[in-house]
Amino acid sequence: MKESAQYKVFKVFNVIILLLIVYVTLYPFVNIVAQSFSSEANINAGNVTLLPKGFNVETYEVVMSDSMFWINYKNTVLYTVVGTIISLVLSTMIAYPLSKKRLKGRRFWTMFAVFTMFFSGGLIPNYVLIQKLGFGNTIWAIVIPTAISVFNMLIMKTFFENIPEELEEAAIVDGSSTYNTLIKIVLPLSKPILATMMLFYAVTHWNSWFPAFLYFSDKELFPVSIYLRNLIKGAEGTLSSGATSADNLTQISSNIKSVTMVLTVLPILCIYPYIQKYFVSGVMLGSVKG
């Protein structure tokens, strides 16, 4: 197809617009990284944009020498690992049976799960339930209530449905139990979807802050997201007392906040190549089902 002159002009503008979008997308993060290595005086003066000014690593030393930061960071790792394992096991346990077309009641149980996507109990009934169960200040408040994501379950179900029936039938003829077939035949064939699900759940757990904010009062149990949240909200308190008068205080926390943000995001960035590959294919798979 031949291109008109107008279309050629449009294409140039298009590239400029897209580059601008890339710039704006990356800017806030690059700015935070730059701030984390900059001196207080330079952030104070509003000099820090894309590159560190007055380069130093002292702020990193300050944050990393805070024992509470590490306690909270380790908590996040623990909650992510435990939460992801529980989520993966439970999601498989519901997605696999519901993927079997011959299963009686399959439609009912699928709808039973899907309904919860459109109508949820709401903040306060959830809060009351978790308190009544005695989950307050325990890991269970974080890893149990969000264990199954129905959206993820539907993606898994679609994947299982596409595994050729013959492979399982051969095993069943040989006298293999359902459990055995699932573990020995189905799961090894499902490595891509298990990897996708693992990343879906792990990222959700790593980024989660609200359940801990609601149910935890013990600082030693906080995930690092709450540590960061308290820094942000604390600094805001300083700000409200008059923006310019308390400049010094806000600046110190600006440094520390930036460092904490960078350290919190770091693991996500490290696995980002995998995340973006698996997430995209996972979302596509989910969209097949609508």
Next chain:
Amino acid sequence: MQELAKNTTHTKSKTQLSTMDARWKGTMKTIKKDWQLYSLLLLPVIYLVIFKYGPMFGNIIAFRRFIPGGSIVGEEWVGLYYFKMFLADPTFYHVLQNTLILAFLLLIITFPAPIIFALLLNEVKRKGFKRFVQTTSYLPHFFSIVVVAGMVLELVAVNGTINNIVEFFTGERYSFIQMPEWFRTIFISSDLWQGLGWGAILYLAALTGINNELYEAAWIDGANRWQQTIHVTIPGILPTIVVLLILNIGNFLQVGFEKILLLYNPLNYETADVIATYVYRIGIESASFSYGTAIGLFEAIIGLTLVFGANFISRKITDNSLW
């Protein structure tokens, strides 16, 4: 247990030789054959009953007086007392109005933006550049909402980048996060920033599915690229747009409550306070569980009505629907 019960029924009816018997045999046979599959469902179903349906049932405290530490279903019936209470509460109308304004802005700005972004990307023929833009645009989606809030507060801070630009033009610096008139702009911009690339994924997938022959036919008919976009591309992704629009309308009132909780402060409550944050303050901070639940239930029912309504209308008009 259920299997056992059906077993005994079965032995009893054995002598009767009815069609019922044959049906029972069938049911029993499938259950016997698939009991291992059902046993896998057991734990997840218990989970759904307790943690998803439990709180739904827990909404009953909106109709009963609930005392913290008291019975989970409340103490006594009060009927619509708490509903009448919020209907007479001026703050409720204020937060309802804020919620509707934010929801409306999100719908008209952050819903179409990824579609436009996907259309722009679709015009890029160089695979490497397209991939680079796409991969970069997903990144903010994976940041924790706490980190996003932190970045937003840094950007709009008095010494932040936004103020550098503002100072260049006006010579002054502002504390935007304390100014109610700026909250909506900050909130919508950050939503746009975080969701633009991610929101485009499904549209991009739909775009690759459009048959190339359609473009060629349009070309032969003399349609330029813009006319092709209007007559081929947009109709091609319309089903995706409709489905996502229905889902969006279903979540209409859920205006990113967690981010508001992180970004708002008493100085910008005037525009930032929404139903969900009000429920949080009423219910959790002031421990008025029943009152908070009543407002929350009102919001959930509106959400459910909206998703069913949008689905119904869309099925009538465009033949596209969720179910």
